[in-house]
Every structure is written in structure tokens, then in C-alpha cells.
Amino acid sequence: MTESFEPVIVGFLCNWCSYRAADLAGTARIHYAPNMRPIRVMCSGRVDPQFVLKALREGADGVMIAGCHPGECHYVNGNIKTLRRYHLLKRMLKQLGVEEERVQLVWASASEGKQLAEAVDRMTEQLRALGPLRWPERVLGEDGRGANGHEAFVSAIEPREEVAA
Amino acid sequence: MxxxxxxxxxxxxxxxxxxxxxxxxxxxxxxxxxxxxxxxxxxxxxxxxxxxxxxxxxxxxxxxxxxxxxxxxxxxxxxxxxxxxxxxxxxxxxxxxxxxxxxxxxxxxxxxxxxxxxxxxxxxxxxxxxxxxxxxxxxxxLPVEINPNTLVVGGGIAGITTALELANAGYHVYLVEREPSIGGHMAQLDKTFPTLDCSACILTPKMVEVGQHPNITLLSYSEVEKVEGYIGNFTITVRKKARYINEELCTGCGICEEKCPKRVVDHVFEAGLGYRKVVYRPFPQAVPKYPVIDRENCTYFLRGKCRACQIFCPTKAIDFEQEDEIITFQVGNIVLATGYDLFDARRIPQYGYGRLANVFTSMEFERMVNAAGPTGGKIVLRDGVTEPKSVAIIHCVGSRDKNYHEYCSKVCCMYSLKFAHLVHERLPDAEVYNFYIDIRAPGKGYEEFYHRLLHEGTHFIRGRVAEVTDAARQPGEEGKLIVQVEDTLIGKQRRIPVDMVILSAGLEARHDSREVSQLFKMGCDFDGFFVERHPKLDPVATMTEGIFIAGCAQGPKDIPDTVAQGAAAAARVAGLIHLGTVMMEPVRAYIHEELCSGCRICNTLCPYNAIVFHEDRQVSEVITALCQGCGTCVAACPSGVISGAHFTNEQIMSQIEGVLWDVRRNGNGKQPTVNIQQSTANVQQPTVNEP
Structure with a gap:
């Protein structure tokens, strides 16, 4: 298989704007990369950074979080909280050696099917260029126990999901 | 469990x-x-x-x-x-x-x-x-009881229709209007296309009905300040601005208005074309009949002298000490019918409005041709006496233009045709030019009206006007306004000298529609119009339960469409009131008190203040009735002890694993991480689920 690499993106779409934007893109038959696999959340503010880490660890090459435009949040300002968390998460991912393009925050209102489709296309293109993420090798190291002295840090975030589950 | x-x-x-x-x-x-x-x-x-x-x-x-x-x-x-x-x-x-x-x-x-x-x-x-x-x-x-009272915001024809439909069905309505009188833009118009009905003649009976209806509490000169709660149980706080008139004593005789020695330009109702007194009713048929003292311009408020109105008022109704009143009431549903703003023609400098005296906006012309308007219905130039011999009407001002609004404002073609007809009627010898891109006349009797105008002798020139100027270049252009346009039907540049230019300005969202949408916690689009639940199948509902929209607040539309939407919104509300109870999605957050550390991080995150902190037990609790289920607190809880019903961590984590079935690595050699048998199931059940 020497075909070009096709990234897998997990998309967290808010129920009110971005999920409907994706609905609209489909209804309008706007064709875009089939690489994004959407998961519906009520608000982008529901996206726990753990979800993003979970997706990356489980094999996704990138994560897209999509919400209503600032000022248009169905829940007043949930998206602003997403924005704050997103910046913190990005700093952390940078320290883990994960490229910036792999986690993206997108604003798409319910009428912006085209914009959402374009964002998916753009991100897919970027991730194709970057290649697979390979979280275990990159973040956990070959032995799966943490690379680059991140051992303690990584083990601190790793067991979280069992608490959550 | x-x-x-x-x-x-x-x-x-x-x-x-x-x-x-x-x-x-x-x-x-x-x-x-x-x-x-x-x-x-x-x-x-x-x-x-x-x-x-x-x-x-x-x-x-x-x-x-x-x-x-x-x-x-x-x-x-x-x-x-x-x-x-x-x-x-x-x-x-x-x-x-x-x-x-x-x-x-x-x-x-x-x-x-x-x-x-x-x-x-x-x-x-x-x-x-x-x-x-x-x-x-x-x-x-979750069952929610519906309070049978309804709030209608905006007293234009949309709000009036909604209020009357509901009131006539036997339900109580609070109608809140920002201006001193209801009536909205329709009250400013002279005739309505295409039937040429007198606008006031068909509107004022409805206004009077609103004013006298036992089921309508009319709060004019008032604004909504705060909206709390959710469908069925909204608490509304309204600021009723001081009119400085005691409404119990005022008979609406109008003597104060007559005696007031000061007049100012009326930028609202007369569109800047006429004057009003400082104590005034916007127009004679205003509902309610009580006047308002314009505090900013009143000599008494400015210098402590005058009091002419107070001296002459036969019932001693003038009260300079009056203060704004804060009124709170409960409603079950809200209808927003806040209307539109006219596009400000000054934003297109090449059309010369504000610089060239005889360039008028459509609303100025509307007031001018109105028999009750500043010129008594005479069509005259800015000098107030000269009748124009030629009139240019420019369509699509601010509409269908990438620089301003891309959308079509829907009503401008038709009201421009109406203007042309009115000029022909009042000034039979005048030449009338309509500069249009396309004539859009879809509607009952609209196309027929267009054909009538073709026969009345209006000149139709197809092309977007490039410029309106007073710089004469050719003989015959001196002292005129020259309309420069490419006539796209003959493929030629033309210069048409005229005496008067009317700019058919488009409709745009209210300047404060974004703040209003925030206040009511519902969405508005890029242009500022409120977003309907579904553009085709649910045009009057919004994404927020219990909040409906009607009229131009949702998008540009003409009077028949506005009335239809107003009535549709009323029908939707009446349906909910009739049901008495609605079922709400049980998507709610729940805090497991026994595990809560009392850090209070969630308290300030909640946009609905639905999380309270119990000082005695040092734990937080979600008030289910206030929670809207966004899940922000769930994502933020550092102890992971807030669960979001139907969007639990467990559910979403499993879904992540599922959508990645083909690329998963089974948690790096560990067991699959989410295993229901081992899960702490007791962290999942909100109390509301107990059957």
C-alpha cells in the first residue's frame, strides 16, 4: 500500500451550531474530505480536554472541536470556556511534541455548512502533510512508558480516564 | 442503581x-x-x-x-x-x-x-x-408547567398581531414597546403596496384594540432589562422609562403639546424631515394617548425654568419628579418582534445623501407623501416649496451589494413602484425614473402593480447607479442632480438630470439585535437577524424553547408576511399554553455530593447560575429546573463528579473508541479502557431519572 496517507480526525460538534452546519453541508451536497468522524455534544464547552487526549491516544491523527461563533453560543458563553481550555490544551500538547495543526478549534454557525466543510478539507490536507500521529511512539516512547522525560507527566494524565469511567 | x-x-x-x-x-x-x-x-x-x-x-x-x-x-x-x-x-x-x-x-x-x-x-x-x-x-x-402569560417584545405590526391573536384567544399578554407609541414603521407609511390601502387607516384600529384590550398590558416607552428562567417560567424585568406624565390623570387632550414653546427635529417618527415639540406624542393616533417629555431637550430639565406644560395642563398630570419604574412579571413564552432598521444611506457617499440637499431617503419620502406628514402630503424639494419636475428612484441602496448587504431586502422594489405611482398621482407632469437591477415582484397582485406602473409612464432603467452628482458636464445639467448609470439593456453609459433623488434603502437588522439576542439567550445570524429553528419548516420558533420570533427581526419581509408570522407565533404559543405542560429533554447535570470537594469551580462557570453552594455541607448542587444541560461544568469538574445525563463521560469515551475502531491500538496494550462491569455506575444517575 503506497497510497497517500489518509488521516482520521475526530470532530466534536456542538448540537446547535456546528452539528447543524455539518447537516447543512450534507443537505447542500457540499463534498468534503470523509476523514472527520463527528461526535455530537450539546455544547463545545462539554468537550473535556480528556476527550481530545483520549481520541489522540486511541489512534486519531487529529481532533477538531467546533462550536458556535463567540457571542452566538446557545448556552451564552460555553464556547468562550472552550476557547480558554483549548489554549491551555494546546500548550500542553506542544510540550508533548504534538504538532499544533492536530488539534483545531473551529467556529461554524448553523448556516455555515460550507465553512465547516472547508475547515475539514483544510485540516485533512494539513494532517496528510504531517503524516500519522503515532501517539504511543511519540508521546509514550518506544517502551510505552513515556519519552523525553515526560514519564511522570504522562503517567499523571494517563490513568484519568479510569477515574472518569 | x-x-x-x-x-x-x-x-x-x-x-x-x-x-x-x-x-x-x-x-x-x-x-x-x-x-x-x-x-x-x-x-x-x-x-x-x-x-x-x-x-x-x-x-x-x-x-x-x-x-x-x-x-x-x-x-x-x-x-x-x-x-x-x-x-x-x-x-x-x-x-x-x-x-x-x-x-x-x-x-x-x-x-x-x-x-x-x-x-x-x-x-x-x-x-x-x-x-x-x-x-x-x-x-x-422533565415536565414543565407553562405560565399562560406571554411577553411580546416590539409593538409594530408583527407584535400587534401576535398580541391580539393571543389576547383574543383569552390569554394575557405583556406588550413591551421601546418608543412612546406602538405602531412601528407601519405607522410612518402613507400607502401600502400594491393595494394602496392607507397604512394608518388599516393599522390604527388594531392599535386602538391593543390599547383597550383587557387581556393586554401595554408597556410603552419601556425596555426589557433582564430575562431569567426557561420555557414556561420566565421572569421578566422591564424598565418603564419616566414619561413625566401621570398616566392616571392625563386625558390625552394635547394642550401640553400645544403650549410647549420648544420644538426639535423629529429623527424617529418624521425621519428627520419634520419637527416635534419637546412634550410630544409621535403622531396624533398614538397608543397609548399619553405624551412623553423629552428630558434631553426640555427647558425645565436643562435650566429649571419654563413649566409651560405644567401650568396649562387642566388635570395637573405633568410630574417632573417621576422616575423610571422597574416592573417584574412572569411569563411562559416570549415572542420577539423587534423589527428592522432602515439602511443608513450616508454609508454610500457616492449617492450624496446628507451632502446633496435633494437626495432623500425612502422613509423621508414616505413621510413627505403622507397627508399627516411635515409637508401635508406635498412632494417638494428640500426648500419646502419647489415641486420637482423629474424624480429618480434608485433601487437596492445597501441591498444586493457585497459592500453592504448581500441579501435582497424584498420590499424595496415594491415600495419604489409605489413611490413612482404616488409621484404620477400628485405631480402628473413629472418624469419618474426607476433605476433597478431586477424588478422583484413576487406576491399577490405585485406583478400586476408593476405592469400598471409600466402603463403609467414610469421610465425603467436597468442598471446599478454609479453616482449621483451636482457637477454639470453637459448643457441641461446645470442646477440638477445627475444620475450616472450604465443602462445594461442598451449597453451604454447614461447621465440623467433630475430634480429629486429618492434612495430606496434596504432593511437591516436592528443596531442592537446582537445585545437583544444575548439578553434572550437565542441566536442571531451574521447580518444580525434572529435565527429561526428551521428556515423552511419552523420559521417562527428559535433554538431556545419558549422563545419565538416574528416579522422583520427574522429577516426582511413585507406586511402580509409579517402579519402571517405574527399570527403563526401566536398560534405556537397558544398551543403550548393550551397543553399546560411540556416535556423537556432530561439532559441535565448532576453533582454527586458525596464526592464533591467543594472547590466551587463549577459555580461561576454556569451561565444560568444553576449551581448553588451549600455552605453548611461545603458541596455544590445543580438546580435541575435551571440547568440547561450544556455540560460546561461536567467538563470542568476537577474531581470528575458532575455527570451530564445522556452525555456522560462514559458514553462519550465509548463513542470515541467506537468511531476509531479501525485505527485503535487497544489503549497501548492495556485492556480496553472502558468496561461497564467495572465502571463506577453510581456516578451516572441523576435523581430525575428515578421512575
């Missing part, structure tokens, strides 16, 4: 062809075959139309005969048919929340042509739903 262990999860999966809508791009048979081999899946079928009654029967009989405990339907968007399939589950005796939908149409088959990729994506979405549904728990919708 009734959390089901994995052995009991008997999942049925139904993959819909949707005719060829899905089947054309997704190998539905393969998806069904494949998912049938997945853990916990007992039944997997593909079927032509799952939403048909036969498709639903399939689900129902499988639940009964095969003992299914969870259902997944892979079809269209849950916004389309989630309700349908939940109903099928319920009919078969399964809790409707034990159902999950995988969107393989809008999000998959319609979004690509690549059959292999679409099939792979469909498997991922279905597997996500299968894994998620295994963690679903039975939920019960």
Missing part, C-alpha cells in the same frame, strides 16, 4: 438505505453485515426506509420478540428523525433514551462520492453509536 451490565446489552442496529440517498454512496448491506458481528449486537438489518411505518414496525417487533434493550438507527440526522425512532422504542416498551442515532446521510453519504471511504466512515459512526448506546440509561423527560 439500574445500570445494566454488559451481558444485558442486547443491541439492535438498523441501517437505512433512505431510498438511494444513503445506499448510493454507502454499502449499507456490508455495514449491517459487519456491525452484526460486533459485541453486544443481537440484530443488524438494512432496510429501504427506516422512518416508514414498516421500518418502525421492524424495530418494535424486534424489541418485543428478540428482547432488545438498546437500539441504534443509522440513517439521517437526529435533528430529523430522532423523535420518530424514540417513539418506536417507546411503543415497544423500551425507554426512548435507550436509543442512539448514527448520522450516515448528512454527515456521510451526502458529503462524498467515495464509496469505500463513505462505507468505512459509516462503520465508524455506527460503531460509535453502538458503543455509546451500551452505556445509555433510562431517562424520563
Amino acid at each position: 439500574n445500570h445494566k451490565p454488559m451481558e444485558e446489552a442486547r443491541i439492535g442496529v438498523y441501517v437505512c438505505h433512505c431510498g438511494t440517498n444513503i445506499a448510493k454512496t454507502v454499502d449499507v448491506a456490508e455495514v449491517a453485515r459487519w456491525v452484526g458481528e460486533q459485541e453486544n449486537v443481537v440484530v443488524a438489518r438494512d432496510y429501504k426506509f427506516m422512518c416508514s411505518s414498516l421500518g418502525q414496525d421492524l424495530i418494535e417487533s424486534d424489541i418485543k420478540e428478540r428482547g432488545l434493550t438498546r437500539i441504534v438507527v443509522a440513517a439521517c440526522s437526529p435533528h430529523m428523525h430522532e423523535k420518530t425512532f424514540r417513539g418506536a422504542c417507546q411503543r415497544a416498551g423500551l425507554n426512548p433514551y435507550m436509543f442512539e442515532m448514527a448520522n450516515i446521510r448528512e454527515h456521510d453519504s451526502w458529503a462524498t462520492d467515495d464509496r469505500a471511504a463513505a462505507t468505512q466512515k459509516a462503520k465508524a459512526l455506527v460503531e460509535g453509536a453502538v458503543r455509546r448506546v451500551a452505556h445509555h440509561t433510562p431517562l424520563e423527560p
Whole structure:
């Protein structure tokens, strides 16, 4: 298989704007990369950074979080909280050696099917260029126990999901 | 706790062809075959139309005969048919929340042509739903009682219609209007197209009816300051601005207005073309009849002298000490009919409005031709006496223009035709030019009206006007306004000298529509118009339960459409009031008190102040009735002890694993991380779910 690499993106779409934007893109038959696999959340503010880490660890090459435009949040300002968390998460991912393009925050209102489709296309293109993420090798190291002295840090975030589950 | 262990999860999966809508791009048979081999899946079928009654029967009989405990339907968007399939589950005796939908149409088959990729994506979405549904728990919708009172914001024709429809049905309405009188823009107009009905003649009886209706509390010169609560139970705080008139004593005789020695330019009702007194009613038929003292300009408020109105008022109704009043009341539903602003023609400098005296806006002309207006209905130039011999009407000012508004304002063509007719009627010798891009006349009797104008001798020139100037270049242009345009029907540049130019300005969203949408916690689009729940099938509801929209606040429209929407919104509200109780989605947050550390991080995050902190026990609690279910607190809780019903961590984590079925590495050699049998199930059940 020497075909070009096709990234897998997990998309967290808010129920009110971005999920409907994706609905609209489909209804309008706007064709875009089939690489994004959407998961519906009520608000982008529901996206726990753990979800993003979970997706990356489980094999996704990138994560897209999509919400209503600032000022248009169905829940007043949930998206602003997403924005704050997103910046913190990005700093952390940078320290883990994960490229910036792999986690993206997108604003798409319910009428912006085209914009959402374009964002998916753009991100897919970027991730194709970057290649697979390979979280275990990159973040956990070959032995799966943490690379680059991140051992303690990584083990601190790793067991979280069992608490959550 | 009734959390089901994995052995009991008997999942049925139904993959819909949707005719060829899905089947054309997704190998539905393969998806069904494949998912049938997945853990916990007992039944997997593909079927032509799952939403048909036969498709639903399939689900129902499988639940009964095969003992299914969870259902997944892979079809269209849950916004389309989630309700349908939940109903099928319920009919078969399964809790409707034990159902999950995988969107393989809008999000998959319609979004690509690549059959292999679409099939792979469909498997991922279905597997996500299968894994998620295994963690679903039975939920019960929350019943909410509907307060029978309704708030209508905006007293234009839309708000008036809504208020009267509801009041006549026997329900109480609070009608809040920002201006001193109801009537809105329609009260400013002279004639209405295409019937040429006198606008005031058809509007004022309705205004009077509002003013006298026992079921309507009219709060004019008032603004909504605060909106709390949710469908069925909104608490509204209104600021009733001081009129400086005691309404109990005032008879509306108008002597104060007569005696007031000061007049100012009326920029609101007369569109800057006329004057009003400082104590004034915007127009003689104003409802309510009470005048308002304009504090900013009143000599008494400025210098402490004058009091002419107070001296002459026969009932001693003038009260300079009056203060703004804050009124609070409860309503069950809200209708927003806040109307539009006229596009400010000054924003297009090449048309010269504000610089060239004889360039008028459409609203100025509307007031000018109105018999009750500043010129008594005479069409004259800015000097107030000269009748124009030629008039140019420029369409699409601010509309259909990428620099301003891309949309068509819908009414300008028709009111421009009306203007042309009125000029012909009042000044039979005047030449009238209409500069248009396209004539848009869809509506009952509209096209016929256009043809009537063609026969009345209006010159129609097709082309967007480049410039209006007073710089004469050719003989015959001196002292005139020259309209420079490319006549696209003959492919030539033309310069038309005229005496008067009317700019048919478009409609735009209210300048403060964004703040209003924030206040009512509902959405508005890029242009500032309020967003309807569905552009075709639900044009008066919004994404926020209990809040409806009507009229131009939703988008430009003419009077018949506005009235239809006003009545439609009233019907929707009346339906809810009649029901008395609505069922709300039980998507709510719940804090497990025994595990809460009392850090209070969630307290300030909640946009609805739905989380309270108990000082005595040092724990936080979610007030279910206030919670809207966004889940922000769930994501933020550092102890992970807030659960969001129907969007639990467990459900979403499992869905993540499912959608990544083909690329997963099984948690780096560990066991699959989410295992229901080991899960701390007691962290999942909000109290509201206890049947």
C-alpha cells in the first residue's frame, strides 16, 4: 500500500451550531474530505480536554472541536470556556511534541455548512502533510512508558480516564 | 442503581438505505453485515426506509420478540428523525433514551462520492453509536408547567398581531414597546403596496384594540432589562422609562403639546424631515394617548425654568419628579418582534445623501407623501416649496451589494413602484425614473402593480447607479442632480438630470439585535437577524424553547408576511399554553455530593447560575429546573463528579473508541479502557431519572 496517507480526525460538534452546519453541508451536497468522524455534544464547552487526549491516544491523527461563533453560543458563553481550555490544551500538547495543526478549534454557525466543510478539507490536507500521529511512539516512547522525560507527566494524565469511567 | 451490565446489552442496529440517498454512496448491506458481528449486537438489518411505518414496525417487533434493550438507527440526522425512532422504542416498551442515532446521510453519504471511504466512515459512526448506546440509561423527560402569560417584545405590526391573536384567544399578554407609541414603521407609511390601502387607516384600529384590550398590558416607552428562567417560567424585568406624565390623570387632550414653546427635529417618527415639540406624542393616533417629555431637550430639565406644560395642563398630570419604574412579571413564552432598521444611506457617499440637499431617503419620502406628514402630503424639494419636475428612484441602496448587504431586502422594489405611482398621482407632469437591477415582484397582485406602473409612464432603467452628482458636464445639467448609470439593456453609459433623488434603502437588522439576542439567550445570524429553528419548516420558533420570533427581526419581509408570522407565533404559543405542560429533554447535570470537594469551580462557570453552594455541607448542587444541560461544568469538574445525563463521560469515551475502531491500538496494550462491569455506575444517575 503506497497510497497517500489518509488521516482520521475526530470532530466534536456542538448540537446547535456546528452539528447543524455539518447537516447543512450534507443537505447542500457540499463534498468534503470523509476523514472527520463527528461526535455530537450539546455544547463545545462539554468537550473535556480528556476527550481530545483520549481520541489522540486511541489512534486519531487529529481532533477538531467546533462550536458556535463567540457571542452566538446557545448556552451564552460555553464556547468562550472552550476557547480558554483549548489554549491551555494546546500548550500542553506542544510540550508533548504534538504538532499544533492536530488539534483545531473551529467556529461554524448553523448556516455555515460550507465553512465547516472547508475547515475539514483544510485540516485533512494539513494532517496528510504531517503524516500519522503515532501517539504511543511519540508521546509514550518506544517502551510505552513515556519519552523525553515526560514519564511522570504522562503517567499523571494517563490513568484519568479510569477515574472518569 | 439500574445500570445494566454488559451481558444485558442486547443491541439492535438498523441501517437505512433512505431510498438511494444513503445506499448510493454507502454499502449499507456490508455495514449491517459487519456491525452484526460486533459485541453486544443481537440484530443488524438494512432496510429501504427506516422512518416508514414498516421500518418502525421492524424495530418494535424486534424489541418485543428478540428482547432488545438498546437500539441504534443509522440513517439521517437526529435533528430529523430522532423523535420518530424514540417513539418506536417507546411503543415497544423500551425507554426512548435507550436509543442512539448514527448520522450516515448528512454527515456521510451526502458529503462524498467515495464509496469505500463513505462505507468505512459509516462503520465508524455506527460503531460509535453502538458503543455509546451500551452505556445509555433510562431517562424520563422533565415536565414543565407553562405560565399562560406571554411577553411580546416590539409593538409594530408583527407584535400587534401576535398580541391580539393571543389576547383574543383569552390569554394575557405583556406588550413591551421601546418608543412612546406602538405602531412601528407601519405607522410612518402613507400607502401600502400594491393595494394602496392607507397604512394608518388599516393599522390604527388594531392599535386602538391593543390599547383597550383587557387581556393586554401595554408597556410603552419601556425596555426589557433582564430575562431569567426557561420555557414556561420566565421572569421578566422591564424598565418603564419616566414619561413625566401621570398616566392616571392625563386625558390625552394635547394642550401640553400645544403650549410647549420648544420644538426639535423629529429623527424617529418624521425621519428627520419634520419637527416635534419637546412634550410630544409621535403622531396624533398614538397608543397609548399619553405624551412623553423629552428630558434631553426640555427647558425645565436643562435650566429649571419654563413649566409651560405644567401650568396649562387642566388635570395637573405633568410630574417632573417621576422616575423610571422597574416592573417584574412572569411569563411562559416570549415572542420577539423587534423589527428592522432602515439602511443608513450616508454609508454610500457616492449617492450624496446628507451632502446633496435633494437626495432623500425612502422613509423621508414616505413621510413627505403622507397627508399627516411635515409637508401635508406635498412632494417638494428640500426648500419646502419647489415641486420637482423629474424624480429618480434608485433601487437596492445597501441591498444586493457585497459592500453592504448581500441579501435582497424584498420590499424595496415594491415600495419604489409605489413611490413612482404616488409621484404620477400628485405631480402628473413629472418624469419618474426607476433605476433597478431586477424588478422583484413576487406576491399577490405585485406583478400586476408593476405592469400598471409600466402603463403609467414610469421610465425603467436597468442598471446599478454609479453616482449621483451636482457637477454639470453637459448643457441641461446645470442646477440638477445627475444620475450616472450604465443602462445594461442598451449597453451604454447614461447621465440623467433630475430634480429629486429618492434612495430606496434596504432593511437591516436592528443596531442592537446582537445585545437583544444575548439578553434572550437565542441566536442571531451574521447580518444580525434572529435565527429561526428551521428556515423552511419552523420559521417562527428559535433554538431556545419558549422563545419565538416574528416579522422583520427574522429577516426582511413585507406586511402580509409579517402579519402571517405574527399570527403563526401566536398560534405556537397558544398551543403550548393550551397543553399546560411540556416535556423537556432530561439532559441535565448532576453533582454527586458525596464526592464533591467543594472547590466551587463549577459555580461561576454556569451561565444560568444553576449551581448553588451549600455552605453548611461545603458541596455544590445543580438546580435541575435551571440547568440547561450544556455540560460546561461536567467538563470542568476537577474531581470528575458532575455527570451530564445522556452525555456522560462514559458514553462519550465509548463513542470515541467506537468511531476509531479501525485505527485503535487497544489503549497501548492495556485492556480496553472502558468496561461497564467495572465502571463506577453510581456516578451516572441523576435523581430525575428515578421512575
